[in-house]
Amino acid sequence: MPIAMPNLAPVMPEIVMTCLAIFLLMAELVIKQKEMLGLFSIISAGIVCYLVLGSAGETFGGMFVSDGYSTFFKLIFLVNLVLTVLISPKYLQTMKINFGEYYALVLFATLGMMLMASAADIIVLYLGLELMALSTYVLAGFIRYDMKSNEAAIKYLLLGAFASAILLYGTSMIYGLTGTTNLRDIAAYIMNNGIAGNPVLILSLIFFAVAFSFKIAAVPFHMWAPDAYEGAPTPITAFMSVGPKAAGFAVLGRVFLVAFGSVRADWAMVLIPIAILTMAVGNIVALSQTNIKRMLAYSSIAHAGYMLIGIIAGTPAGLSSVLNYMLIYVFMNVGAFAVVIMLRTEGFTGENINDYEGLAKTHPTAAALMLVFMFSLTGIPPMAGFMGKFYLFMSAINAGYTWLVIIAVLFSAISAYFYLRIVMLMYMKEPKEAVQLNTSPGLGLALAMTATAVILIGVLPSKVLALARVAVESFRYYLHLI
Amino acid sequence: MVQTMNNTMGFPILSMLIFLPLVGAAVILLMNRANDKAIRMVSLLFSIATFALSLPLFTSFDKTTHLMQFIERHEWIPSLNINYYLGLDGISVLFVLLSTLVTVLCVLISWESIKTKTKEFFISLLVMEGAMIGVFCSLDFMLFYIFWEAMLIPMYLLIGVWGGPNRVYAAVKFFLYTLVGSVLMLVGIIVLYFYAGKTFDILDLMTKSYPYKMQLMLFWAFFAAFAVKVPMFPVHTWLPDAHTEAPTAGSVILAAVLIKMGAYGFLRFSMPLLPEASRAMTPVMLTLSVIAIIYGGIICLAQTDLKRLIAYSSVSHMGFVTLGIFALNTQGVEGGILQMLNHGVVTGALFLSVGIIYDRTHTRVIADYGGVASVMPIYASLFMVFTFASVGLPATNGFIGEFLILLGGFAANQWAGVLAATGIIIGAGYMLWLYQRVFFMETNPKVAGLQDVNMRELITLLPMVVLIFWIGIYPNVFLSFMHPSVQHLLERVNGGSAPAVAANIVTQILR
Numbered sequence: 003m004p005i006a007m008p009n010l011a012p013v014m015p016e017i018v019m020t021c022l023a024i025f026l027l028m029a030e031l032v033i034k035q036k037e038m039l040g041l042f043s044i045i046s047a048g049i050v051c052y053l054v055l056g057s058a059g060e061t062f063g064g065m066f067v068s069d070g071y072s073t074f075f076k077l078i079f080l081v082n083l084v085l086t087v088l089i090s091p092k093y094l095q096t097m098k099i100n101f102g103e104y105y106a107l108v109l110f111a112t113l114g115m116m117l118m119a120s121a122a123d124i125i126v127l128y129l130g131l132e133l134m135a136l137s138t139y140v141l142a143g144f145i146r147y148d149m150k151s152n153e154a155a156i157k158y159l160l161l162g163a164f165a166s167a168i169l170l171y172g173t174s175m176i177y178g179l180t181g182t183t184n185l186r187d188i189a190a191y192i193m194n195n196g197i198a199g200n201p202v203l204i205l206s207l208i209f210f211a212v213a214f215s216f217k218i219a220a221v222p223f224h225m226w227a228p229d230a231y232e233g234a235p236t237p238i239t240a241f242m243s244v245g246p247k248a249a250g251f252a253v254l255g256r257v258f259l260v261a262f263g264s265v266r267a268d269w270a271m272v273l274i275p276i277a278i279l280t281m282a283v284g285n286i287v288a289l290s291q292t293n294i295k296r297m298l299a300y301s302s303i304a305h306a307g308y309m310l311i312g313i314i315a316g317t318p319a320g321l322s323s324v325l326n327y328m329l330i331y332v333f334m335n336v337g338a339f340a341v342v343i344m345l346r347t348e349g350f351t352g353e354n355i356n357d358y359e360g361l362a363k364t365h366p367t368a369a370a371l372m373l374v375f376m377f378s379l380t381g382i383p384p385m386a387g388f389m390g391k392f393y394l395f396m397s398a399i400n401a402g403y404t405w406l407v408i409i410a411v412l413f414s415a416i417s418a419y420f421y422l423r424i425v426m427l428m429y430m431k432e433p434k435e436a437v438q439l440n441t442s443p444g445l446g447l448a449l450a451m452t453a454t455a456v457i458l459i460g461v462l463p464s465k466v467l468a469l470a471r472v473a474v475e476s477f478r479y480y481l482h483l484i
Numbered sequence: 485m486v487q488t489m490n491n492t493m494g495f496p497i498l499s500m501l502i503f504l505p506l507v508g509a510a511v512i513l514l515m516n517r518a519n520d521k522a523i524r525m526v527s528l529l530f531s532i533a534t535f536a537l538s539l540p541l542f543t544s545f546d547k548t549t550h551l552m553q554f555i556e557r558h559e560w561i562p563s564l565n566i567n568y569y570l571g572l573d574g575i576s577v578l579f580v581l582l583s584t585l586v587t588v589l590c591v592l593i594s595w596e597s598i599k600t601k602t603k604e605f606f607i608s609l610l611v612m613e614g615a616m617i618g619v620f621c622s623l624d625f626m627l628f629y630i631f632w633e634a635m636l637i638p639m640y641l642l643i644g645v646w647g648g649p650n651r652v653y654a655a656v657k658f659f660l661y662t663l664v665g666s667v668l669m670l671v672g673i674i675v676l677y678f679y680a681g682k683t684f685d686i687l688d689l690m691t692k693s694y695p696y697k698m699q700l701m702l703f704w705a706f707f708a709a710f711a712v713k714v715p716m717f718p719v720h721t722w723l724p725d726a727h728t729e730a731p732t733a734g735s736v737i738l739a740a741v742l743i744k745m746g747a748y749g750f751l752r753f754s755m756p757l758l759p760e761a762s763r764a765m766t767p768v769m770l771t772l773s774v775i776a777i778i779y780g781g782i783i784c785l786a787q788t789d790l791k792r793l794i795a796y797s798s799v800s801h802m803g804f805v806t807l808g809i810f811a812l813n814t815q816g817v818e819g820g821i822l823q824m825l826n827h828g829v830v831t832g833a834l835f836l837s838v839g840i841i842y843d844r845t846h847t848r849v850i851a852d853y854g855g856v857a858s859v860m861p862i863y864a865s866l867f868m869v870f871t872f873a874s875v876g877l878p879a880t881n882g883f884i885g886e887f888l889i890l891l892g893g894f895a896a897n898q899w900a901g902v903l904a905a906t907g908i909i910i911g912a913g914y915m916l917w918l919y920q921r922v923f924f925m926e927t928n929p930k931v932a933g934l935q936d937v938n939m940r941e942l943i944t945l946l947p948m949v950v951l952i953f954w955i956g957i958y959p960n961v962f963l964s965f966m967h968p969s970v971q972h973l974l975e976r977v978n979g980g981s982a983p984a985v986a987a988n989i990v991t992q993i994l995r
């Protein structure tokens with residue numbers, strides 16, 4: 003039987019990305035100037051971005067799909083990649099870990115995320131997830147001489163391995179039940195055979211929820227996050243706090259809304275307590291953090307809680323609000339980390355929040371940028387963070403979850419306290435010692451991009467909202483089944 | 485499409501009022517921070533230009549209609565039906581003017597007292613002005629909310645960066661109180677949006693009616709935001725700290741404009757959107773108002789800090805405002821709105837005055853003063869005018885406002901009226917006692933040899949003196965702005981004609 007050549011057009015961005023990453027890995031051997039590799043990564047992102055925009059379709063017998071949803075997420079990953087590469091070189095030099103593999107690993111991790119976003123089959127999903135996770139484990143431990151970095155990598159690896167195992171367990175159960183790993187076939191099987199209340203199905207739902215909760219760092223599966231975030235090199239912390247989280251949400255949305263769309267009530271019961279706990283623990287524990295990376299780690303946990311509400315809503319608007327939020331979150335979170343990186347100089351970590359005392363006096367521009375990101379993370383207009391939350395809460399209220407939104411807004415008000423504390427330290431305290439800034443053109447560019455995006459999306463959000471809405475069009479069919 | 489007035493100036497005046505201060509802030513952003521003098525000049529120029537631009541609102545406002553005027557409407561986020569929709573009616577127009585005037589005075593009063601981070605200070609002040617004007621002009625609930633929340637950022641900085649010793653605590657308290665209230669209102673706004681068929685258009689929302697149970701929930705959601713801002717008892721506790729610790733300009737903006745927005749919110753949103761709930765909740769609101777009047781007044785008697793005393797007097801005076809508003813009759817509501825304006829003028833002036841003397845002595849403790857009248861005679865006489873206006877002496881604006889409110893209050897509930905009237909007595913007590921302790925008695929060595937007000941300070945205070953007597957002697961100029969709008973509002977709330985207090989000679993004279 004002749005095997006037809008699969009249509010490679012939809013998967014072309016991933017193929018090119020793989021080639022570019024391998025090429026980068028080899029070029030690393032001969033190129034002494036590691037910054038060139040960063041430039042190469044950015045150019046690669048540009049090429050892949052171009053390919054992503056023209057890659058609609060599905061291939062490999064429906065295992066891989068490139069639709070509006072995956073495209074939107076891939077753009078988020080590529081933006082995240084570019085920003086991460088921009089904020090890295092100076093930091094790598096300062097930390098004396100300026101190795102070329104770094105860029106290759108970031109590319110591979112992004113490739114894994116892209117696969118996840120396009121996965122229409124649990125096997126592909128797992129492949130992407132492992133590629134992303136393994137690359138990120140290495141990156142987290144990239145400061146080899148540093149105990150904390152090692153700890154971060156080990157913790158992340160061990161708990162990540164657990165999550166993968168649980169995901170596989172859930173997959174095996176769903177395969178045993180339905181005889182397929184294709185998301186759409188699973189959906190059809192559940193519909194046609196009326197097994198909505200089947201205990202094995204519920205159990206595998208729980209396993210999927212747990213595995214994805216690990217990836218998005220939702221409570222109570224968040225324990226790895228603060229340590230991993232604190233120990234990892236700061237640009238990687240920025241990368242991890244956005245990329246794997248976005249990829250986690252991409253698969254969460256696709257698996258739960260496509261494959262398990264008909265049993266939404268069941269998984270909503272699982273996700274609602276997770277969302278509430280995530281918001282509660284993330285926001286409340288962040289109040290007591292004195293290390294800014296840890297504080298941003300808990301903040302990123304809290305933001306995962308908000309975004310879960312959009313998934314729970316289970317409507318096209320809910321899903322598109324998650325996409326919208328994720329895009330805004332990339333800019334504000336990476337922007338905040340970029341400021342954190344600027345404070346890092348040789349022999350001075352700049353990670354204690356008290357290091358920000360009086361920054362407005364010594365470095366007014368850096369302080370003003372941090373102010374923008376902090377208010378955006380709090381969700382105060384006219385920053386983009388407000389628009390993200392607003393659209394999210396709106397879709398949830400429309401889906402009938404007003405009470406959940408009330409809980410969310412109250413926690414969001416609590417979060418103001420710790421974000422504002424940074425602003426307070428920068429503007430309302432006198433500088434104790436002269437903090438040096440470790441700037442570079444890349445950092446400056448990244449900050450300019452993120453701050454502009456945060457304000458621009460905050461003031462003129464309609465384009466982004468429209469994009470996010472178009473992106474979930476391909477889901478409409480499945481969402482109607484609910 | 486809801487009917488609106490076709491009264492425009494030929495140019496988008498409201499947008500210009502909102503964005504001119506923001507342009508000023510942008511200009512300052514690009515200036516060299518070392519050049520304090522130029523920064524001050526630019527902010528003064530922009531604030532005066534904004535004030536001058538707002539004056540046509542006073543002259544060309546059509547007082548014969550309740551319809552919205554100076555309308556501007558542009559699509560902003562079409563997919564969610566959010567519009568950039570501005571307009572003014574008789575309830576809001578005067579507050580725009582108050583905001584633009586107060587900002588000029590704030591720039592003047594901060595001329596010398598702000599010594600650090602001058603650039604940031606004036607940027608915050610101008611951004612604040614733009615947002616304040618935006619709040620009063622918005623006819624789209626979402627746009628309103630965005631301006632309402634955006635104000636928090638500059639205000640937080642104003643209190644926290646340039647305030648007194650306990651400024652950080654006060655700033656955070658202010659921010660968190662307001663934010664918790666606001667986010668609950670946001671949930672209410674979204675619920676309203678979906679029920680009314682996906683619109684944030686205030687005028688459109690007012691044409692619909694909502695089930696009673698929903699009205700009640702929304703009333704409390706809005707209450708959370710507005711009552712904190714007013715501030716009503718028992719959520720007033722942020723105000724004494726914020727007013728006291730803020731720099732003079734911050735206190736003035738808080739007292740003159742910011743806390744008016746709470747009462748404005750009740751008038752613009754709670755009452756016309758939720759008429760049945762507003763009527764049903766009147767007893768609660770009147771009770772809270774009376775408690776605020778008396779409790780706020782009694783606390784004033786115990787204060788040893790100049791600014792804190794005036795801050796608590798705001799709680800008491802704003803109690804009068806909410807009492808008048810929730811009397812739900814013409815006299816009460818008009819008195820409430822006028823008293824909002826009065827309180828802005830008088831308390832703003834009092835904070836300006838305290839700022840003037842604080843710049844000299846750097847103390848707010850009342851016991852550190854005494855005999856100031858003999859050292860600073862001009863200052864003392866100006867302060868006396870403000871004190872009398874605050875007490876509500878006839879011929880000052882305070883009298884007109886409180887009188888109308890009591891008239892309305894009696895009609896709504898006799899006991900509320902009686903109890904509120906005792907508040908006036910307490911008010912006379914603490915204000916006159918304050919005046920005595922600061923200006924008379926033996927000259928405290930700490931104030932001996934102080935310079936009297938200089939020209940800049942005099943110019944800052946004079947507009948307030950003019951307004952106090954203008955409103956006090958001929959209030960009709962200001963009341964005439966609101967008649968049609970208030971009438972229309974009350975028709976909506978009371979589901980028919982407005983129950984005016986039975987023809988009363990005094991009322992007729994006043995009109």
